[in-house]
Amino acid sequence: MSLKPAFAAMLRSVRDAQSRTQENVATTTSRTYLGHLENGNSNVSLDKLNELAHSLGLSPLTLIALTLSAHDECSATEALQQAQDEIRELGEAVKLEVMRAHLVDGKLVKRKAHRPADSEKRARVQACKAKGLTQSATAQELGLSKGTVHLLWN
Structure with missing residues (x-):
């Protein structure tokens, strides 16, 4: 199931809770695009999610947790707990140092195309x-x- 309706509901709810209009949230993007997001007609990129979160004075993770909360019909705390459990399960395999090795000066390091055979x-x-x-x-x-x-x- 698409996350667009849940993201739209979350965005509307957060904006309403902060008594903000589309105009004063849409400092980093157009009001038209914000309207498309709030009507569930557009997907949000990670960069736009980050900009929107900062415009709302929140972390992008907060917006994602609230979206998953609406989508999965659970609390945002439960959504974050699930993510925390999954991160713990991944353990040593996905550490900050490992991820940083794929980035140099904020750019992704290119690697040879390779698809491991099953x-x-x-x-x-x-x-x-x-x-x-x-x-x-x-x-x-x-x-x-x-x-x-x-x-x-x-």
Whole structure:
């Protein structure tokens, strides 16, 4: 389900709670765009979310938590608790230092295009190949797309 209606409801509610008009919130964006957001007709980019949050005197995380609260019909505290639990589960795998290694001077470090092959799928494709099946028959037998089979065939 789309998050646009929940984001729209959150944005309207926050603006109303702060007794703010679209005009005085729309300092970083047009009132028309803000109207589209509040009517659930547009998606918000991360950069615009950040600008909107600062315009409302809030953290972007607060806006996301409130949006998920409306979407999932839970409290914002519960939404944040779930995020905190998931971050804890990720543990060492996603640390600030690891993420910073992907950024240099605020820009994303380019890396070679690479898609790790699924070794289980590759083994199943190779087994079909060894049995003498065609790529098309392999795709049908394994329930994979012909393109995936082709990639794993050689």
